[in-house]
Amino acid sequence: MKFLTMGVLCASLCINAFAAEGKWIEGYGQGNLEYFIDAKGVRLYIACPTQDGSADTPSGVSLSFLNNGKDIEKFTIEVNGFSYEGPFETGSRVGDNNFLSLLENLRKADAVVKFSKTSVKFPKSNAAKVVPVYGKKFSCNLS
8 A cells, every 4th residue: 555655645746736626637657657536625546557667566546635645544436336445456356356347437427435524526527538448458557
C-alpha cells in the first residue's frame, strides 16, 4: 500500500493544479500510469504500475483528500450496481477481478464513494476515453 500512498501524494502535489473537477485525468511518470478524478476535495486514484516502470508493484485503487494528500483508510465505491471496498490492490485473483471490474464499471456509470458518513459522487464524464480497457494494450500490473 506504500506505493499507492506515494502515488496519491505525487498526484495530489504534482498534478493538482491541472486537474479539472469531475474529469478523469491520465498521468504518466517513471514508466507508470495513473488515472484520477477529483470531486468535493477528494481524489479517487487508480495506480497502474507497468512492467516498464515498476514491474513488481501491484496496481490499486485509493482515495485521498486534496488539501493534504492524506489517504482515506476505508471507503466504499458504488458504481453500476456493484460495490467495492477500498483501498485495494491487485496481486490476487480477487484483487485482479475487482480492479478490472471497477475499471469497466467506471466507464459505464457515475460512481458514489462513501467514507466516514460522507458521500461523494464522481461522474463518469470522460472515463470511457481515459480509464484503461482490459485487452491487448492493457499495461497495468496484475498478479
